[in-house]
Amino acid sequence: MKFSIAREALLAPIAQVVNVVERRQTLPVLANFLIEATDEGLRITGTDMEVELVARARAEVAQNGSITVPARKLVDICKALPESVQMNVQLNDDKLAIHAGRSRFTLATLPATEFPSSDKAExxxxxxxxxxxxxxxxxxxxxxxxxxxxxxxxxxxxxxxxxxxxxxxxxxxxxxxxxxxxxxxxxxxxxxxxxxxxxxxxxxxxxxxxxxxxxxxxxxxxxxxxxxxxxxxxxxxxxxxxxxAVIPMATDQALIIGRGEFTHALQRAAILSNEKYRGVRLDLNDNSVRVVAHNPQQEEAVEELEAEHSFQNLKVGFNVNYLLDALSSIDGEKVRIALRDANSSCLVTAIDSDDVRQVVMPLKL
Missing domain, CATH: 3.10.150.10 (DNA Polymerase III, subunit A, domain 2)
Structure with a gap:
Protein backbone atom coordinates (compact mmCIF):
# COMPACT_ATOMS: atom_id res chain seq x y z
CA MET A 1 0.00 0.00 0.00
CA LYS A 2 1.35 3.39 -0.98
CA PHE A 3 -0.30 6.79 -1.29
CA SER A 4 0.26 10.53 -1.03
CA ILE A 5 -2.18 12.98 0.55
CA ALA A 6 -2.25 16.55 1.89
CA ARG A 7 -2.32 16.82 5.68
CA GLU A 8 -5.70 18.60 5.74
CA ALA A 9 -7.25 16.08 3.37
CA LEU A 10 -6.40 13.26 5.79
CA LEU A 11 -6.97 15.11 9.08
CA ALA A 12 -10.58 16.08 8.33
CA PRO A 13 -11.93 12.52 7.86
CA ILE A 14 -9.88 10.82 10.59
CA ALA A 15 -10.83 13.53 13.11
CA GLN A 16 -14.48 12.58 12.52
CA VAL A 17 -13.97 8.82 12.57
CA VAL A 18 -11.85 8.82 15.75
CA ASN A 19 -14.92 9.84 17.78
CA VAL A 20 -16.21 6.25 17.78
CA VAL A 21 -12.86 4.72 18.73
CA GLU A 22 -12.88 4.01 22.47
CA ARG A 23 -9.69 4.64 24.44
CA ARG A 24 -10.02 1.35 26.31
CA GLN A 25 -10.64 -1.68 24.16
CA THR A 26 -11.02 -5.39 24.83
CA LEU A 27 -9.83 -6.08 21.26
CA PRO A 28 -6.58 -4.28 20.29
CA VAL A 29 -7.71 -3.86 16.68
CA LEU A 30 -10.68 -1.73 17.82
CA ALA A 31 -8.20 0.98 18.82
CA ASN A 32 -7.16 1.18 15.16
CA PHE A 33 -8.41 2.71 11.95
CA LEU A 34 -8.91 0.43 8.99
CA ILE A 35 -7.32 2.24 6.03
CA GLU A 36 -8.13 0.99 2.55
CA ALA A 37 -6.37 2.49 -0.47
CA THR A 38 -8.03 1.97 -3.85
CA ASP A 39 -8.13 3.63 -7.25
CA GLU A 40 -10.99 5.81 -5.93
CA GLY A 41 -8.95 7.10 -2.96
CA LEU A 42 -8.92 6.27 0.75
CA ARG A 43 -11.58 4.67 2.90
CA ILE A 44 -11.05 5.10 6.66
CA THR A 45 -13.16 3.06 9.10
CA GLY A 46 -13.50 3.15 12.88
CA THR A 47 -15.87 1.18 15.10
CA ASP A 48 -16.65 0.22 18.69
CA MET A 49 -18.86 -2.69 17.54
CA GLU A 50 -21.98 -0.57 18.17
CA VAL A 51 -21.38 2.43 15.92
CA GLU A 52 -19.25 2.43 12.77
CA LEU A 53 -18.02 5.48 10.88
CA VAL A 54 -16.57 5.29 7.38
CA ALA A 55 -14.99 8.38 5.82
CA ARG A 56 -13.70 8.83 2.30
CA ALA A 57 -10.75 10.98 1.25
CA ARG A 58 -9.10 11.83 -2.04
CA ALA A 59 -5.49 10.72 -2.37
CA GLU A 60 -2.92 9.84 -5.00
CA VAL A 61 -2.79 6.07 -4.62
CA ALA A 62 0.30 4.45 -6.14
CA GLN A 63 -0.37 0.99 -4.75
CA ASN A 64 -3.66 -0.42 -3.49
CA GLY A 65 -3.86 -2.16 -0.13
CA SER A 66 -5.39 -2.18 3.35
CA ILE A 67 -4.07 -2.15 6.92
CA THR A 68 -5.08 -1.03 10.43
CA VAL A 69 -3.10 1.60 12.36
CA PRO A 70 -3.43 3.16 15.86
CA ALA A 71 -6.22 5.71 15.48
CA ARG A 72 -5.35 8.35 18.05
CA LYS A 73 -1.63 8.28 17.23
CA LEU A 74 -2.38 8.95 13.57
CA VAL A 75 -4.71 11.82 14.49
CA ASP A 76 -2.11 13.32 16.84
CA ILE A 77 0.58 13.08 14.15
CA CYS A 78 -1.62 14.86 11.60
CA LYS A 79 -2.53 17.59 14.08
CA ALA A 80 1.13 18.19 14.95
CA LEU A 81 2.34 18.45 11.34
CA PRO A 82 2.64 21.86 9.64
CA GLU A 83 -0.29 23.05 7.56
CA SER A 84 -0.42 22.09 3.88
CA VAL A 85 2.43 19.58 4.18
CA GLN A 86 2.24 16.59 1.85
CA MET A 87 2.20 13.19 3.53
CA ASN A 88 3.74 10.20 1.77
CA VAL A 89 2.52 6.95 3.31
CA GLN A 90 3.82 3.47 2.57
CA LEU A 91 3.33 0.04 4.12
CA ASN A 92 6.64 -1.76 4.64
CA ASP A 93 6.08 -5.31 5.90
CA ASP A 94 4.09 -4.77 9.12
CA LYS A 95 5.02 -1.10 9.65
CA LEU A 96 3.40 2.03 8.22
CA ALA A 97 5.97 4.66 7.25
CA ILE A 98 4.87 8.30 7.07
CA HIS A 99 7.11 10.96 5.49
CA ALA A 100 6.04 14.60 5.75
CA GLY A 101 8.60 17.30 5.03
CA ARG A 102 11.50 16.58 7.35
CA SER A 103 9.40 14.44 9.68
CA ARG A 104 9.44 10.64 9.70
CA PHE A 105 7.09 8.33 11.59
CA THR A 106 6.82 4.55 11.75
CA LEU A 107 3.59 3.09 13.14
CA ALA A 108 2.86 -0.46 14.23
CA THR A 109 -0.01 -2.14 12.41
CA LEU A 110 -2.43 -5.03 12.66
CA PRO A 111 -3.73 -6.96 9.64
CA ALA A 112 -6.88 -5.66 7.97
CA THR A 113 -8.33 -9.16 8.22
CA GLU A 114 -8.57 -8.75 12.01
CA PHE A 115 -10.81 -5.68 11.70
CA PRO A 116 -14.50 -6.52 12.26
CA SER A 117 -16.55 -6.29 9.09
CA SER A 118 -19.74 -4.26 9.21
CA ASP A 119 -23.14 -5.87 8.80
CA LYS A 120 -23.92 -6.02 5.09
CA ALA A 121 -27.42 -7.37 5.65
CA GLU A 122 -30.09 -6.46 3.15
CA ALA A 245 -50.58 8.19 26.64
CA VAL A 246 -48.09 10.34 28.59
CA ILE A 247 -48.76 13.56 26.70
CA PRO A 248 -51.39 15.61 28.61
CA MET A 249 -54.77 16.09 26.98
CA ALA A 250 -55.53 19.48 25.45
CA THR A 251 -56.58 22.09 27.98
CA ASP A 252 -57.31 25.81 27.95
CA GLN A 253 -55.61 26.19 31.32
CA ALA A 254 -52.16 27.44 30.48
CA LEU A 255 -49.40 29.80 31.48
CA ILE A 256 -48.14 32.16 28.75
CA ILE A 257 -44.75 33.60 29.61
CA GLY A 258 -41.68 35.12 27.97
CA ARG A 259 -39.23 32.32 27.23
CA GLY A 260 -36.05 34.31 27.80
CA GLU A 261 -37.31 36.01 30.95
CA PHE A 262 -38.53 32.72 32.43
CA THR A 263 -35.28 30.96 31.53
CA HIS A 264 -33.14 33.57 33.26
CA ALA A 265 -35.33 33.51 36.36
CA LEU A 266 -35.06 29.72 36.58
CA GLN A 267 -31.28 29.86 36.12
CA ARG A 268 -30.95 32.32 39.00
CA ALA A 269 -33.28 30.38 41.29
CA ALA A 270 -31.46 27.14 40.49
CA ILE A 271 -28.36 28.46 42.27
CA LEU A 272 -30.06 27.89 45.64
CA SER A 273 -32.04 24.78 44.75
CA ASN A 274 -31.42 21.39 46.34
CA GLU A 275 -28.30 20.00 44.64
CA LYS A 276 -29.74 16.48 44.56
CA TYR A 277 -33.36 17.01 43.48
CA ARG A 278 -32.96 20.40 41.74
CA GLY A 279 -36.52 21.36 42.66
CA VAL A 280 -38.16 24.75 42.16
CA ARG A 281 -41.73 25.74 43.01
CA LEU A 282 -43.95 27.81 40.76
CA ASP A 283 -46.57 29.88 42.59
CA LEU A 284 -49.25 31.03 40.15
CA ASN A 285 -51.68 33.73 41.19
CA ASP A 286 -53.25 36.88 39.66
CA ASN A 287 -51.31 36.94 36.36
CA SER A 288 -48.01 36.53 38.12
CA VAL A 289 -45.52 33.73 38.71
CA ARG A 290 -43.20 33.35 41.66
CA VAL A 291 -40.26 31.00 41.20
CA VAL A 292 -39.11 29.76 44.60
CA ALA A 293 -36.13 27.56 45.44
CA HIS A 294 -34.89 26.22 48.78
CA ASN A 295 -32.03 24.02 49.92
CA PRO A 296 -31.12 22.07 53.09
CA GLN A 297 -29.09 25.05 54.31
CA GLN A 298 -32.40 26.97 54.56
CA GLU A 299 -31.31 29.38 51.84
CA GLU A 300 -33.96 30.76 49.51
CA ALA A 301 -34.26 32.32 46.06
CA VAL A 302 -37.43 34.09 44.87
CA GLU A 303 -38.12 35.46 41.40
CA GLU A 304 -41.25 37.48 40.53
CA LEU A 305 -42.49 37.42 36.93
CA GLU A 306 -45.48 38.69 34.99
CA ALA A 307 -47.42 36.13 32.95
CA GLU A 308 -50.79 35.43 31.38
CA HIS A 309 -52.86 32.75 33.14
CA SER A 310 -56.12 32.17 34.98
CA PHE A 311 -54.80 30.09 37.89
CA GLN A 312 -55.49 31.04 41.50
CA ASN A 313 -53.25 29.86 44.33
CA LEU A 314 -51.69 27.04 42.30
CA LYS A 315 -48.35 25.78 43.57
CA VAL A 316 -46.48 23.14 41.60
CA GLY A 317 -42.91 21.86 41.76
CA PHE A 318 -40.57 20.83 38.94
CA ASN A 319 -36.99 19.79 38.39
CA VAL A 320 -35.43 23.05 37.24
CA ASN A 321 -33.03 21.36 34.82
CA TYR A 322 -35.91 19.63 33.05
CA LEU A 323 -37.76 22.93 32.68
CA LEU A 324 -34.66 24.65 31.31
CA ASP A 325 -34.07 21.87 28.78
CA ALA A 326 -37.68 22.10 27.66
CA LEU A 327 -37.54 25.88 27.27
CA SER A 328 -34.28 25.73 25.29
CA SER A 329 -35.92 23.47 22.70
CA ILE A 330 -38.81 25.87 21.99
CA ASP A 331 -38.48 28.60 19.38
CA GLY A 332 -40.14 31.99 19.79
CA GLU A 333 -40.26 34.78 22.35
CA LYS A 334 -43.08 33.24 24.40
CA VAL A 335 -43.99 29.71 25.44
CA ARG A 336 -47.24 28.05 26.44
CA ILE A 337 -47.15 25.82 29.53
CA ALA A 338 -50.36 23.83 29.87
CA LEU A 339 -51.23 22.76 33.44
CA ARG A 340 -54.22 21.14 35.14
CA ASP A 341 -53.22 20.95 38.79
CA ALA A 342 -50.24 20.45 41.09
CA ASN A 343 -50.19 16.68 40.53
CA SER A 344 -50.26 16.53 36.73
CA SER A 345 -47.50 16.88 34.16
CA CYS A 346 -47.07 20.12 32.25
CA LEU A 347 -46.92 20.42 28.47
CA VAL A 348 -44.52 23.04 27.07
CA THR A 349 -45.01 24.21 23.48
CA ALA A 350 -44.60 27.27 21.32
CA ILE A 351 -47.54 29.68 21.17
CA ASP A 352 -48.50 28.92 17.58
CA SER A 353 -47.08 25.44 16.97
CA ASP A 354 -46.90 22.01 18.56
CA ASP A 355 -44.18 20.61 16.30
CA VAL A 356 -42.09 20.43 19.47
CA ARG A 357 -43.77 19.16 22.63
CA GLN A 358 -42.07 18.85 26.00
CA VAL A 359 -43.69 17.01 28.90
CA VAL A 360 -42.29 17.45 32.42
CA MET A 361 -43.59 15.51 35.42
CA PRO A 362 -44.24 17.44 38.64
CA LEU A 363 -41.95 17.16 41.64
CA LYS A 364 -43.23 16.97 45.20
CA LEU A 365 -41.39 19.52 47.31
Whole structure:
Protein backbone atom coordinates (compact mmCIF):
# COMPACT_ATOMS: atom_id res chain seq x y z
CA MET A 1 0.00 0.00 0.00
CA LYS A 2 1.35 3.39 -0.98
CA PHE A 3 -0.30 6.79 -1.29
CA SER A 4 0.26 10.53 -1.03
CA ILE A 5 -2.18 12.98 0.55
CA ALA A 6 -2.25 16.55 1.89
CA ARG A 7 -2.32 16.82 5.68
CA GLU A 8 -5.70 18.60 5.74
CA ALA A 9 -7.25 16.08 3.37
CA LEU A 10 -6.40 13.26 5.79
CA LEU A 11 -6.97 15.11 9.08
CA ALA A 12 -10.58 16.08 8.33
CA PRO A 13 -11.93 12.52 7.86
CA ILE A 14 -9.88 10.82 10.59
CA ALA A 15 -10.83 13.53 13.11
CA GLN A 16 -14.48 12.58 12.52
CA VAL A 17 -13.97 8.82 12.57
CA VAL A 18 -11.85 8.82 15.75
CA ASN A 19 -14.92 9.84 17.78
CA VAL A 20 -16.21 6.25 17.78
CA VAL A 21 -12.86 4.72 18.73
CA GLU A 22 -12.88 4.01 22.47
CA ARG A 23 -9.69 4.64 24.44
CA ARG A 24 -10.02 1.35 26.31
CA GLN A 25 -10.64 -1.68 24.16
CA THR A 26 -11.02 -5.39 24.83
CA LEU A 27 -9.83 -6.08 21.26
CA PRO A 28 -6.58 -4.28 20.29
CA VAL A 29 -7.71 -3.86 16.68
CA LEU A 30 -10.68 -1.73 17.82
CA ALA A 31 -8.20 0.98 18.82
CA ASN A 32 -7.16 1.18 15.16
CA PHE A 33 -8.41 2.71 11.95
CA LEU A 34 -8.91 0.43 8.99
CA ILE A 35 -7.32 2.24 6.03
CA GLU A 36 -8.13 0.99 2.55
CA ALA A 37 -6.37 2.49 -0.47
CA THR A 38 -8.03 1.97 -3.85
CA ASP A 39 -8.13 3.63 -7.25
CA GLU A 40 -10.99 5.81 -5.93
CA GLY A 41 -8.95 7.10 -2.96
CA LEU A 42 -8.92 6.27 0.75
CA ARG A 43 -11.58 4.67 2.90
CA ILE A 44 -11.05 5.10 6.66
CA THR A 45 -13.16 3.06 9.10
CA GLY A 46 -13.50 3.15 12.88
CA THR A 47 -15.87 1.18 15.10
CA ASP A 48 -16.65 0.22 18.69
CA MET A 49 -18.86 -2.69 17.54
CA GLU A 50 -21.98 -0.57 18.17
CA VAL A 51 -21.38 2.43 15.92
CA GLU A 52 -19.25 2.43 12.77
CA LEU A 53 -18.02 5.48 10.88
CA VAL A 54 -16.57 5.29 7.38
CA ALA A 55 -14.99 8.38 5.82
CA ARG A 56 -13.70 8.83 2.30
CA ALA A 57 -10.75 10.98 1.25
CA ARG A 58 -9.10 11.83 -2.04
CA ALA A 59 -5.49 10.72 -2.37
CA GLU A 60 -2.92 9.84 -5.00
CA VAL A 61 -2.79 6.07 -4.62
CA ALA A 62 0.30 4.45 -6.14
CA GLN A 63 -0.37 0.99 -4.75
CA ASN A 64 -3.66 -0.42 -3.49
CA GLY A 65 -3.86 -2.16 -0.13
CA SER A 66 -5.39 -2.18 3.35
CA ILE A 67 -4.07 -2.15 6.92
CA THR A 68 -5.08 -1.03 10.43
CA VAL A 69 -3.10 1.60 12.36
CA PRO A 70 -3.43 3.16 15.86
CA ALA A 71 -6.22 5.71 15.48
CA ARG A 72 -5.35 8.35 18.05
CA LYS A 73 -1.63 8.28 17.23
CA LEU A 74 -2.38 8.95 13.57
CA VAL A 75 -4.71 11.82 14.49
CA ASP A 76 -2.11 13.32 16.84
CA ILE A 77 0.58 13.08 14.15
CA CYS A 78 -1.62 14.86 11.60
CA LYS A 79 -2.53 17.59 14.08
CA ALA A 80 1.13 18.19 14.95
CA LEU A 81 2.34 18.45 11.34
CA PRO A 82 2.64 21.86 9.64
CA GLU A 83 -0.29 23.05 7.56
CA SER A 84 -0.42 22.09 3.88
CA VAL A 85 2.43 19.58 4.18
CA GLN A 86 2.24 16.59 1.85
CA MET A 87 2.20 13.19 3.53
CA ASN A 88 3.74 10.20 1.77
CA VAL A 89 2.52 6.95 3.31
CA GLN A 90 3.82 3.47 2.57
CA LEU A 91 3.33 0.04 4.12
CA ASN A 92 6.64 -1.76 4.64
CA ASP A 93 6.08 -5.31 5.90
CA ASP A 94 4.09 -4.77 9.12
CA LYS A 95 5.02 -1.10 9.65
CA LEU A 96 3.40 2.03 8.22
CA ALA A 97 5.97 4.66 7.25
CA ILE A 98 4.87 8.30 7.07
CA HIS A 99 7.11 10.96 5.49
CA ALA A 100 6.04 14.60 5.75
CA GLY A 101 8.60 17.30 5.03
CA ARG A 102 11.50 16.58 7.35
CA SER A 103 9.40 14.44 9.68
CA ARG A 104 9.44 10.64 9.70
CA PHE A 105 7.09 8.33 11.59
CA THR A 106 6.82 4.55 11.75
CA LEU A 107 3.59 3.09 13.14
CA ALA A 108 2.86 -0.46 14.23
CA THR A 109 -0.01 -2.14 12.41
CA LEU A 110 -2.43 -5.03 12.66
CA PRO A 111 -3.73 -6.96 9.64
CA ALA A 112 -6.88 -5.66 7.97
CA THR A 113 -8.33 -9.16 8.22
CA GLU A 114 -8.57 -8.75 12.01
CA PHE A 115 -10.81 -5.68 11.70
CA PRO A 116 -14.50 -6.52 12.26
CA SER A 117 -16.55 -6.29 9.09
CA SER A 118 -19.74 -4.26 9.21
CA ASP A 119 -23.14 -5.87 8.80
CA LYS A 120 -23.92 -6.02 5.09
CA ALA A 121 -27.42 -7.37 5.65
CA GLU A 122 -30.09 -6.46 3.15
CA UNK A 123 -31.88 -3.16 3.73
CA UNK A 124 -35.55 -3.22 4.69
CA UNK A 125 -36.39 0.39 3.88
CA UNK A 126 -34.71 3.48 2.47
CA UNK A 127 -35.55 7.15 3.03
CA UNK A 128 -34.33 10.46 1.66
CA UNK A 129 -34.30 13.32 4.17
CA UNK A 130 -32.82 16.77 4.60
CA UNK A 131 -29.69 16.86 6.77
CA UNK A 132 -30.86 19.99 8.53
CA UNK A 133 -34.31 18.58 9.31
CA UNK A 134 -32.95 15.35 10.77
CA UNK A 135 -30.46 17.29 12.89
CA UNK A 136 -33.31 19.54 14.08
CA UNK A 137 -35.26 16.48 15.25
CA UNK A 138 -32.26 15.13 17.15
CA UNK A 139 -31.41 18.45 18.82
CA UNK A 140 -35.00 19.04 20.00
CA UNK A 141 -35.33 15.64 21.69
CA UNK A 142 -32.08 13.79 22.42
CA UNK A 143 -31.43 15.54 25.77
CA UNK A 144 -34.39 13.62 27.26
CA UNK A 145 -32.86 10.18 26.64
CA UNK A 146 -32.18 8.07 29.72
CA UNK A 147 -28.65 7.37 30.99
CA UNK A 148 -27.86 3.68 31.58
CA UNK A 149 -31.45 2.87 32.56
CA UNK A 150 -32.25 -0.80 33.19
CA UNK A 151 -35.11 -0.23 30.76
CA UNK A 152 -32.68 -0.36 27.85
CA UNK A 153 -35.24 0.91 25.34
CA UNK A 154 -35.18 4.31 27.10
CA UNK A 155 -31.43 4.70 26.47
CA UNK A 156 -32.05 5.85 22.93
CA UNK A 157 -34.13 7.92 20.54
CA UNK A 158 -37.30 6.66 18.88
CA UNK A 159 -37.57 7.58 15.20
CA UNK A 160 -40.89 7.05 13.45
CA UNK A 161 -41.11 7.30 9.68
CA UNK A 162 -44.73 8.09 8.87
CA UNK A 163 -46.82 8.78 5.80
CA UNK A 164 -46.58 12.54 6.22
CA UNK A 165 -43.22 12.96 7.94
CA UNK A 166 -40.81 11.90 10.65
CA UNK A 167 -41.23 12.01 14.43
CA UNK A 168 -38.54 11.75 17.13
CA UNK A 169 -39.31 10.91 20.77
CA UNK A 170 -37.11 10.52 23.85
CA UNK A 171 -37.97 9.96 27.51
CA UNK A 172 -36.17 9.05 30.71
CA UNK A 173 -39.36 8.37 32.65
CA UNK A 174 -39.41 11.84 34.25
CA UNK A 175 -39.83 13.92 31.13
CA UNK A 176 -40.59 13.41 27.46
CA UNK A 177 -39.47 15.29 24.36
CA UNK A 178 -41.26 14.99 21.02
CA UNK A 179 -40.52 16.72 17.73
CA UNK A 180 -42.01 16.09 14.32
CA UNK A 181 -41.63 17.48 10.85
CA UNK A 182 -43.50 17.09 7.61
CA UNK A 183 -41.53 15.42 4.85
CA UNK A 184 -42.11 13.37 1.76
CA UNK A 185 -40.92 10.04 3.11
CA UNK A 186 -40.51 7.37 0.47
CA UNK A 187 -40.36 3.76 1.59
CA UNK A 188 -42.13 1.60 4.13
CA UNK A 189 -43.40 3.24 7.32
CA UNK A 190 -41.31 2.00 10.25
CA UNK A 191 -40.16 2.89 13.76
CA UNK A 192 -36.78 2.20 15.36
CA UNK A 193 -34.79 3.03 18.50
CA UNK A 194 -31.30 4.47 17.95
CA UNK A 195 -28.93 3.98 20.94
CA UNK A 196 -27.43 6.98 22.73
CA UNK A 197 -23.99 6.78 21.12
CA UNK A 198 -25.51 6.45 17.67
CA UNK A 199 -27.63 9.54 18.35
CA UNK A 200 -24.61 11.54 19.53
CA UNK A 201 -22.58 10.60 16.45
CA UNK A 202 -25.53 11.32 14.18
CA UNK A 203 -25.80 14.81 15.62
CA UNK A 204 -22.05 15.27 15.19
CA UNK A 205 -21.88 14.37 11.50
CA UNK A 206 -25.00 16.23 10.37
CA UNK A 207 -24.87 19.84 9.21
CA UNK A 208 -27.66 22.38 9.46
CA UNK A 209 -28.09 22.53 5.70
CA UNK A 210 -30.85 21.52 3.32
CA UNK A 211 -28.80 18.81 1.60
CA UNK A 212 -30.25 15.36 0.89
CA UNK A 213 -29.38 12.48 3.17
CA UNK A 214 -29.78 8.79 2.45
CA UNK A 215 -31.15 6.83 5.43
CA UNK A 216 -31.20 3.04 5.20
CA UNK A 217 -32.91 0.77 7.71
CA UNK A 218 -31.79 -2.86 7.89
CA UNK A 219 -32.37 -5.79 10.21
CA UNK A 220 -31.04 -4.40 13.49
CA UNK A 221 -29.11 -1.46 12.05
CA UNK A 222 -29.51 2.08 10.71
CA UNK A 223 -27.17 3.55 8.10
CA UNK A 224 -26.90 7.25 7.27
CA UNK A 225 -24.93 8.29 4.19
CA UNK A 226 -23.93 11.91 3.62
CA UNK A 227 -21.27 13.35 1.35
CA UNK A 228 -18.02 11.61 2.27
CA UNK A 229 -19.05 9.91 5.51
CA UNK A 230 -21.28 6.95 6.35
CA UNK A 231 -22.50 6.10 9.85
CA UNK A 232 -23.90 2.69 10.73
CA UNK A 233 -25.36 2.05 14.17
CA UNK A 234 -26.93 -0.96 15.77
CA UNK A 235 -30.50 -0.48 16.97
CA UNK A 236 -31.98 -1.17 20.39
CA UNK A 237 -34.09 -4.31 20.35
CA UNK A 238 -37.05 -3.33 22.49
CA UNK A 239 -40.54 -1.88 22.56
CA UNK A 240 -40.74 1.85 23.18
CA UNK A 241 -43.46 2.80 25.70
CA UNK A 242 -46.82 4.20 24.61
CA UNK A 243 -45.61 7.79 24.75
CA UNK A 244 -48.85 9.30 23.43
CA ALA A 245 -50.58 8.19 26.64
CA VAL A 246 -48.09 10.34 28.59
CA ILE A 247 -48.76 13.56 26.70
CA PRO A 248 -51.39 15.61 28.61
CA MET A 249 -54.77 16.09 26.98
CA ALA A 250 -55.53 19.48 25.45
CA THR A 251 -56.58 22.09 27.98
CA ASP A 252 -57.31 25.81 27.95
CA GLN A 253 -55.61 26.19 31.32
CA ALA A 254 -52.16 27.44 30.48
CA LEU A 255 -49.40 29.80 31.48
CA ILE A 256 -48.14 32.16 28.75
CA ILE A 257 -44.75 33.60 29.61
CA GLY A 258 -41.68 35.12 27.97
CA ARG A 259 -39.23 32.32 27.23
CA GLY A 260 -36.05 34.31 27.80
CA GLU A 261 -37.31 36.01 30.95
CA PHE A 262 -38.53 32.72 32.43
CA THR A 263 -35.28 30.96 31.53
CA HIS A 264 -33.14 33.57 33.26
CA ALA A 265 -35.33 33.51 36.36
CA LEU A 266 -35.06 29.72 36.58
CA GLN A 267 -31.28 29.86 36.12
CA ARG A 268 -30.95 32.32 39.00
CA ALA A 269 -33.28 30.38 41.29
CA ALA A 270 -31.46 27.14 40.49
CA ILE A 271 -28.36 28.46 42.27
CA LEU A 272 -30.06 27.89 45.64
CA SER A 273 -32.04 24.78 44.75
CA ASN A 274 -31.42 21.39 46.34
CA GLU A 275 -28.30 20.00 44.64
CA LYS A 276 -29.74 16.48 44.56
CA TYR A 277 -33.36 17.01 43.48
CA ARG A 278 -32.96 20.40 41.74
CA GLY A 279 -36.52 21.36 42.66
CA VAL A 280 -38.16 24.75 42.16
CA ARG A 281 -41.73 25.74 43.01
CA LEU A 282 -43.95 27.81 40.76
CA ASP A 283 -46.57 29.88 42.59
CA LEU A 284 -49.25 31.03 40.15
CA ASN A 285 -51.68 33.73 41.19
CA ASP A 286 -53.25 36.88 39.66
CA ASN A 287 -51.31 36.94 36.36
CA SER A 288 -48.01 36.53 38.12
CA VAL A 289 -45.52 33.73 38.71
CA ARG A 290 -43.20 33.35 41.66
CA VAL A 291 -40.26 31.00 41.20
CA VAL A 292 -39.11 29.76 44.60
CA ALA A 293 -36.13 27.56 45.44
CA HIS A 294 -34.89 26.22 48.78
CA ASN A 295 -32.03 24.02 49.92
CA PRO A 296 -31.12 22.07 53.09
CA GLN A 297 -29.09 25.05 54.31
CA GLN A 298 -32.40 26.97 54.56
CA GLU A 299 -31.31 29.38 51.84
CA GLU A 300 -33.96 30.76 49.51
CA ALA A 301 -34.26 32.32 46.06
CA VAL A 302 -37.43 34.09 44.87
CA GLU A 303 -38.12 35.46 41.40
CA GLU A 304 -41.25 37.48 40.53
CA LEU A 305 -42.49 37.42 36.93
CA GLU A 306 -45.48 38.69 34.99
CA ALA A 307 -47.42 36.13 32.95
CA GLU A 308 -50.79 35.43 31.38
CA HIS A 309 -52.86 32.75 33.14
CA SER A 310 -56.12 32.17 34.98
CA PHE A 311 -54.80 30.09 37.89
CA GLN A 312 -55.49 31.04 41.50
CA ASN A 313 -53.25 29.86 44.33
CA LEU A 314 -51.69 27.04 42.30
CA LYS A 315 -48.35 25.78 43.57
CA VAL A 316 -46.48 23.14 41.60
CA GLY A 317 -42.91 21.86 41.76
CA PHE A 318 -40.57 20.83 38.94
CA ASN A 319 -36.99 19.79 38.39
CA VAL A 320 -35.43 23.05 37.24
CA ASN A 321 -33.03 21.36 34.82
CA TYR A 322 -35.91 19.63 33.05
CA LEU A 323 -37.76 22.93 32.68
CA LEU A 324 -34.66 24.65 31.31
CA ASP A 325 -34.07 21.87 28.78
CA ALA A 326 -37.68 22.10 27.66
CA LEU A 327 -37.54 25.88 27.27
CA SER A 328 -34.28 25.73 25.29
CA SER A 329 -35.92 23.47 22.70
CA ILE A 330 -38.81 25.87 21.99
CA ASP A 331 -38.48 28.60 19.38
CA GLY A 332 -40.14 31.99 19.79
CA GLU A 333 -40.26 34.78 22.35
CA LYS A 334 -43.08 33.24 24.40
CA VAL A 335 -43.99 29.71 25.44
CA ARG A 336 -47.24 28.05 26.44
CA ILE A 337 -47.15 25.82 29.53
CA ALA A 338 -50.36 23.83 29.87
CA LEU A 339 -51.23 22.76 33.44
CA ARG A 340 -54.22 21.14 35.14
CA ASP A 341 -53.22 20.95 38.79
CA ALA A 342 -50.24 20.45 41.09
CA ASN A 343 -50.19 16.68 40.53
CA SER A 344 -50.26 16.53 36.73
CA SER A 345 -47.50 16.88 34.16
CA CYS A 346 -47.07 20.12 32.25
CA LEU A 347 -46.92 20.42 28.47
CA VAL A 348 -44.52 23.04 27.07
CA THR A 349 -45.01 24.21 23.48
CA ALA A 350 -44.60 27.27 21.32
CA ILE A 351 -47.54 29.68 21.17
CA ASP A 352 -48.50 28.92 17.58
CA SER A 353 -47.08 25.44 16.97
CA ASP A 354 -46.90 22.01 18.56
CA ASP A 355 -44.18 20.61 16.30
CA VAL A 356 -42.09 20.43 19.47
CA ARG A 357 -43.77 19.16 22.63
CA GLN A 358 -42.07 18.85 26.00
CA VAL A 359 -43.69 17.01 28.90
CA VAL A 360 -42.29 17.45 32.42
CA MET A 361 -43.59 15.51 35.42
CA PRO A 362 -44.24 17.44 38.64
CA LEU A 363 -41.95 17.16 41.64
CA LYS A 364 -43.23 16.97 45.20
CA LEU A 365 -41.39 19.52 47.31
Missing amino acids: SLASYSLSQGKLRWLVEKTSFAMAHQDVRHYLNGLLLEFRDNGVRAVATDGHRLALAEMTAEVSGNMRSLIVPRKGVMELNRILDDIDEPLNVVLGQGFLRVDRDNIVMTTKLIDGRFPDYE
